[in-house]
Amino acid sequence: MSLRQWLIDLMLIPGLSGHEGRVRQYLKAAMAGLGIASRTDRLGNLIATLDGDKDAPTVMLFAHMDQLGLIVRKIEANGLVRVERLGGVPERALPAHGVLFCVGEGRDVPGLIAHKSHHATGQDEKYKVLPYPELYIDAGFRSADEVLAAGIDIGTPIVYAPSVTELANGRIAGTSVDDRAACAVMVEVAKAMIEKKTRPTIHFVFSVQEEFNLRGAVTAAQVLMPDVAIQLDLILATDTPDMAARGEVRLGGGPAISLYSFHGRGTLNGTLPHPAMVGLFEASAAARKLPLQRSAHIGALTDLSYVQLVGQGVASIDVGFPMRYSHSAMEMCDLADLEQLTALLVEALPRIDGGFSLDRDDYL
Numbered sequence: 001m002s003l004r005q006w007l008i009d010l011m012l013i014p015g016l017s018g019h020e021g022r023v024r025q026y027l028k029a030a031m032a033g034l035g036i037a038s039r040t041d042r043l044g045n046l047i048a049t050l051d052g053d054k055d056a057p058t059v060m061l062f063a064h065m066d067q068l069g070l071i072v073r074k075i076e077a078n079g080l081v082r083v084e085r086l087g088g089v090p091e092r093a094l095p096a097h098g099v100l101f102c103v104g105e106g107r108d109v110p111g112l113i114a115h116k117s118h119h120a121t122g123q124d125e126k127y128k129v130l131p132y133p134e135l136y137i138d139a140g141f142r143s144a145d146e147v148l149a150a151g152i153d154i155g156t157p158i159v160y161a162p163s164v165t166e167l168a169n170g171r172i173a174g175t176s177v178d179d180r181a182a183c184a185v186m187v188e189v190a191k192a193m194i195e196k197k198t199r200p201t202i203h204f205v206f207s208v209q210e211e212f213n214l215r216g217a218v219t220a221a222q223v224l225m226p227d228v229a230i231q232l233d234l235i236l237a238t239d240t241p242d243m244a245a246r247g248e249v250r251l252g253g254g255p256a257i258s259l260y261s262f263h264g265r266g267t268l269n270g271t272l273p274h275p276a277m278v279g280l281f282e283a284s285a286a287a288r289k290l291p292l293q294r295s296a297h298i299g300a301l302t303d304l305s306y307v308q309l310v311g312q313g314v315a316s317i318d319v320g321f322p323m324r325y326s327h328s329a330m331e332m333c334d335l336a337d338l339e340q341l342t343a344l345l346v347e348a349l350p351r352i353d354g355g356f357s358l359d360r361d362d363y364l
């Protein structure tokens with residue numbers, strides 16, 4: 001299996017936050033195929049440990065399996081379905097998209113998010129975004145009874161209809177690039193780490209509920225008590241006209257590290273990476289002649305913000321791949337970035353050895 005194939009397979013498996021079972025089954029089998037056993041905690045995190053040097057700091061490398069989506073809120077008498085948002089769902093990117101109701105046991109029912117007929121759209125409506133309570137899903141049913149008979153009920157998870165589109169220059173667009181691309185990278189990294197003679201103990205954690213409450217990975221960290229946490233997720237690409245003022249991260253420009261993330265609205269959290277981790281990735285990129293992009297921005301964070309606070313503190317860093325069009329049904333990444341991210345991690349992880357200091361006073 002290639003990185004490209006892991007990615008494509010993973011993008012096509014539905015796994016709304018709290019309903020990651022099918023993604024987990026796939027990844028469990030992938031890790032078992034490499035000869036690495038895994039276990040699942042009560043929240044649903046999949047944890048696979050590769051033992052290494054007892055004197056080296058222990059590492060938790062993690063990426064989230066879940067994706068954002070919708071939940072059935074109300075079934076109308078005429079068979080149309082109303083929804084709640086789960087995660088940061090962009091309402092203006094919803095109408096006229098296909099969706100999938102995941103009714104259990106791997107059964108899915110297709111539907112679409114209705115978009116008012118253009119011929120009947122008044123001048124004042126044309127540039128208006130409909131708030132989600134006004135949206136409805138049409139799955140072809142003619143009554144509430146038909147909806148219920150199909151296995152759809154209040155609380156049924158809904159995801160964007162899974163899709164993969166291969167574009168020019170090795171770019172791939174579709175559903176759940178966030179964060180299945182990083183899950184695919186983790187499998188490739190695990191494969192490479194098996195062969196390394198010197199390596200730290202690495203816990204590969206495929207985590208849950210990141211898009212819901214950013215804390216799914218915390219239960220894994222509380223049990224594993226790692227010294228180091230490396231979180232793999234998207235880094236916002238800023239090389240489109242609408243993002244130009246926000247940074248210098250280019251799609252296809254290679255992997256990136258985050259030097260600063262913050263989110264204020266109620267969340268009040270973020271990550272300032274441990275200096276040892278910044279130095280590790282800079283040195284590893286230089287040694288392999290890999291590009292390494294830098295990101296610093298407000299408005300988004302990952303579950304690493306909470307993981308870093310476990311125990312006496314975990315030396316943490318967000319590392320990722322550039323991605324465009326986040327949280328839409330058509331997110332875009334570049335395969336070359338994912339390959340270089342894999343190479344960067346394969347170079348960096350064995351450098352975490354017995355002499356690798358996490359003492360803050362060694363980094364003044």
Ligand SMILES: [Zn+2]
Nearest residue numbers: 178179233234
């Ligand atoms: Zn993510």
